[in-house]
Amino acid sequence: MATLMETKPLVKVENLRKLFPVQTSIFSRAKAHIHAVDGLNFEIEPGSSLGLVGESGCGKTTTGKLLVRLLEPTEGAIHLRNQEGELQDIAHRAGTSLQIFRRRVQMIFQDPYESLNPRRTIFDTVAEPLSVQNLGTLPERQDKVAELLHLVGLTPPDQFMYRFPHELSGGQRQRVAIARALIIDPVFVVADEPTSMLDVSIRIGVMQLMSELADRFGVSYLYITHDLAVARYMTQEIGVMYLGKIVEMAPTEELLAHPQHPYTKALLAATPVPDPRLGRDPIEIKGGVSKPINPPNRCRFYDRCPIADDYCRDNPHPPMEDKGSGHFTACYKV
């Protein structure tokens, strides 16, 4: 969360919520809701990247989909700064204005095997944002695609342009996905676990590529991942999510060095370290993750928290508190 008064965030999310009804039958009204995203607040500075970290079911993917408007929020605002410098709420846009929004925000998916249409050539796929938005003539698009392919390391571009996805490896396909996301010159890209399905020796290459391109084009990322180690290298700030809420948010190195929320501590303690010479602290956490269906009005982490007490049980979910140096934590006990 920006604390300096001068900064003007590129993306500002206010009280974002997404509730999914638990369907019982077509005839009865849903009585229960899954609180997938429950009151998120954060900002992303231009040229900076925010990591959203958490285990499965915490709502990070849903958040990503909300930010690209694949889903519409149930409540709350998603502000994007337009070219004139004004913050505009895109949460409920539709029609042409939604189309215009789509030129500024794109997404990179997790699965390199399923995020490219197997029956369309690489050119078709990468040019899709341009052709769907009617930008440029055919030769211009061909030029732009070639330029992007070259940029993501698929050179010479003409060797890749008219091939099909199945002729490319996983790493190459993910580069195509990156090219597709960047071809329309977006200001903001949501990356949903873009390297988790890639081979380990390929992962770093793709991660580096994404960082370089972010610097070069001034693109901000919302980097969604379950792996804190990966987030460390890709982001300037990390938000830890649990059951639909952000429980801690801080600059990356600060979060890793001085975690405050017990969940963050548990996550850090559980992340295996690729070096047998360095040990790990034992984790203190109980139970397993559950679905946030009609959650009771208390701290979401209460059931698993090793330091929770009656105060935590009897009071609503703690608000995010400023702990100094850009570090925010939602916990009564810290």
Added chain:
Amino acid sequence: MTTDILRVENLTMFYGTRGGDVRAVDDVSFTLKEGDSLGLVGESGCGKTSIALTLLRLLPENSKINEGHVWMKDTDLLALSEEEMRHFRWKRVSMIFQAAMNSLNPVYSVGDQIIEALDEHIGLMSKDQSRERVAELFDLVGLDPALMDRYPHEFSGGMRQRAVIAMALSCNPDLIIADEPTTALDVIVQDRVLRQLEEVQEKLGMSMIYISHDIAVIAEVSNRIAVMYAGQMSEMASSYAIFEQPLHPYTYALMSSFPSIKGKKHDLEPLPGEPPNLITPPSGCRFHPRCPRATSICAEEKPPFKDYGDNHFAACWHPLEH
């Protein structure tokens, strides 16, 4: 004195496909001592799962075992008939498959599925004895025995994985092969399952072979690590030695390509190129096209898997350090 529980000699196995023979495992040799846990690490397609399937003789029809021996205490597993192998499987060697937690039969209770494994391989147990054994196993892996009669969908991912581990343990094998046992699990659950496996291993004195592409997990659970590349073993040593003093450039490259939350944030160096095609693999040392230290001999001759002292093996013409 610790004995060898497994001795693999010159194992070679190909898959026959329309495009040619895929040289999935090419002249691999290694030894496993009793009580050891060996981590087999490498990228996808390097042959680690193929080795596991070969050890258990669970290969598909189009596979050919061309050469080699797999010695488990004076028995060559590759020389056994299918009938004889059936007696071996599960009782002496068992396996936890990749994404096994998704392959539990949804229409049978978890307990029944373990009982089925017991019946199949041990047989001659009364219903009560079987149930007692299942309760024992559940306890061992940290599951509440009362859940024995529940169905897989009532278990969480981590619990299912533990049930699968229980199944693999059911006949008290000497060796368990775990193929990516925690890949699909969340990090906190993964931690639990790994610790459980370590506990079980200590308690029962079992040997384990851990297969994964995730160096971080392997570093945690194995005391010996073997690095595989393109169907061949490139390095093998104790875990400490592999990290402290890697000899093979590929090993070194793998180490530098893993982000870590601990320690200084070092620059990550990506490894250029892609893993090779195993139908027409590169000549000589298969890593030479991607290797920063390669010279002409690397392209011509395959380097031998040498012992550099202290049970540290590597196959390289220009190893680091030495």
Added chain:
Amino acid sequence: MSYQQTDKPTEQGSFASSAVATVAEDRIHQPLWRVRLSLMWKSLKGSWVIFAESPIGLIGLGIIIFFALFALAHPILMKTVWPRAIYDPVIGFDATLPSHPAAPSIRHILGTDAIGRDVLSQLMSSTSSEFALGLLAAIVTVTLGTTIGAVSAYFGKAVDVIFMRLADLVIMTPTISLLIVLGALIELNLIQLGIVLGILSGFGGVTVIIKSQALTIMVKPYIEAARIAGGNDFHIIFTHIVPNLLPLSFLYMMFTVTGAIFSEGVLSVFGLLNIRMSWGLIIYTTQSSGYLLDFKRWWLIFPAGLAITLLCSAFYLVGRALDEVVNPRLRRR
């Protein structure tokens, strides 16, 4: 700023060997139609290799080719060796023979029917209309089935319910009986029959199958990506979903042809169609002239029946072999 190491494309078919080699090496600015043509050719060759591995596919294809040649031979024979007066399938008459139906001889390889017409000529001349009928029905079915399946899957809810219940209705209704009733009311000609069969098939079982395939496509991330790029419903359905359905549709086309030829045969046997000559009609003539159970005069029924059976089976076999092309999981390694 340095770029990443170049990744070489995998060894699956070098681009340089494509059928259309451009002289000027500007491979980037090729007109798209040329690119798509050469890619289609490449993929057809690949599919052929897989198809050709299946013996039943080759047998089926062989039979189809045989019948195609069979059909082509008729006008050639009529122009050269066969005088129209005798060999015309509808109005020919061989006055040189004492009685009709006449047994097979050198002049009439399959004999003549009850009113003196050469049976082989009848068989050959009908072949092209059988093909045409099958093709028409198949095209109508596939167009309808694919569009409805895709739309149903995409929009869901009311649209889906309507089309699926309609499909249930069509599946429940026995086709032949329906056609017989229809045929009794209106005498259908071949084109009308083709369209009717196409519509019945298109709204029926094929739609359901294609819809479930469309459902699996809709949850793929590339559909989401298309939406995020700004694609509207039309774009997503016709640029992404339908092309991925086409292999399946093509497969079912084969089975539709089978059904169409067979249905026509049945209807013609009952004399319910308004056509001049077809295989089924040969059998009808046999029946109406009282020779249906006359097994001594086998040439009156057996060739026609065999032709129907063979051509139907041929398309079915090709369909089964195509299954392996369309469905990679069925392929042998």
